[in-house]
Ligand SMILES: Nc1nc2c(ncn2[C@@H]2O[C@H](COP(=O)(O)OP(=O)(O)OP(=O)(O)O)[C@@H](O)[C@H]2O)c(=O)[nH]1
């Protein structure tokens with residue numbers, strides 16, 4: 463990571479605008495609800511719906527921020543700074559020696575977690591020092607939108623901070639700026655798994671101890687040098703100065719804004735990674751569902767074409783396994799065969815302008831295949847799903863159930879991103895087009 467990235471951690475998102483992951487989660491939810499509401503009797507659908515729910519949950523899970531640091535380094539104050547000063551009973555929570563979890567709740571509430579993990583509501587006991595109680599942890603719930611997407615764990619100073627950091631998405635290490643980054647801090651931090659360092663933020667507190675901006679800049683620069691590679695961002699704040707407006711984006715110079723910008727930078731990376739992962743799983747899931755969907759409902763007149771595809775693609779994969787075909791050759795042969803069968807099932811589906819050509823099973827000489835396709839077996843599975851879609855509109859279904867099935871299929875196709883496959887196939891065929899071939903020749907070569 464360059465220093466530049468570390469200095470300028472983030473542009474705060476425009477308030478109200480949805481991040482990509484939120485848009486994607488919304489799309490998944492809409493697709494899932496559509497599938498759930500359709501009256502289609504096919505086991506592939508509930509299986510897919512269940513998978514989608516899990517992925518949505520994974521996407522929406524609040525990011526876990528864990529606040530770590532040595533004794534009195536400002537951990538609880540920094541936690542307060544994140545949710546808005548004045549909202550957290552910092553004075554009550556100081557020196558409690560137990561972890562404090564802050565998360566979303568529809569109403570403000572305070573719970574004690576006992577030794578058995580049982581949660582007991584304790585608000586109403588007004589400012590009793592929690593040290594008097596034998597709770598294992600404290601759980602604070604606040605009705606703040608920010609806490610629907612983030613949760614915070616304020617930890618007690620410990621010699622084994624790694625235990626708290628283990629399931630952190632974003633670890634925050636607090637240090638007192640005037641004596642920051644001591645050897646013991648360095649040792650504790652270095653002992654953490656590198657994964658924890660990746661999106662971590664170093665928060666130096668007590669900015670108010672410095673007299674000038676130059677002093678602050680110098681401290682910040684020194685800290686960045688000393689901790690190079692160990693944190694995603696390094697910031698300097700006054701964690702105990704009077705309250706900033708809670709609507710932090712309106713106050714970009716405030717300490718809340720500084721810490722939120724650093725968290726947003728890390729959040730963005732994590733959310734993007736989660737979204738990419740979700741997208742991959744959803745594609746697989748939907749393609750799998752398409753394989754299963756309508757397995758027994760292939761149109762009689764399409765059956766011959768479909769059987770041809772099964773036989774030819776089997777042979778291609780066999781030939782590859784037996785090293786009679788290179789990987790590229792088998793990919794090329796699969797794509798050509800697919801294009802041929804697809805055109806027969808639904809003319810114009812691949813290349814409306816001109817029919818695919820040069821189809822000669824797997825014996826043909828293949829030029830290099832587009833990098834999009836790398837694994838013949840996976841490609842065959844994907845292409846089979848597409849062909850099944852083209853082949854399974856049964857004319858015997860009632861118009862109503864046909865409509866429902868088509869709607870389900872369309873939803874799955876969108877999730878599976880099969881359009882992208884068709885587009886790639888079209889592009890690939892165009893690039894490998896041999897003009898001498900005659901479209902009418904296809905059928906006999908395939909049989
Ligand atoms: N002046 C000043 N005081 C601060 C700042 N941050 C924290 N403090 C004070 O430092 C003391 C310790 O702060 P806490 O937030 O309780 O620190 P902590 O790390 O949670 O402490 P323990 O949980 O007991 O380890 C409190 O008196 C805070 O008011 C800061 O930026 N400036």
Ligand SMILES: [Mg+2]
Nearest residue numbers: 537538556557
């Ligand atoms: Mg504390």
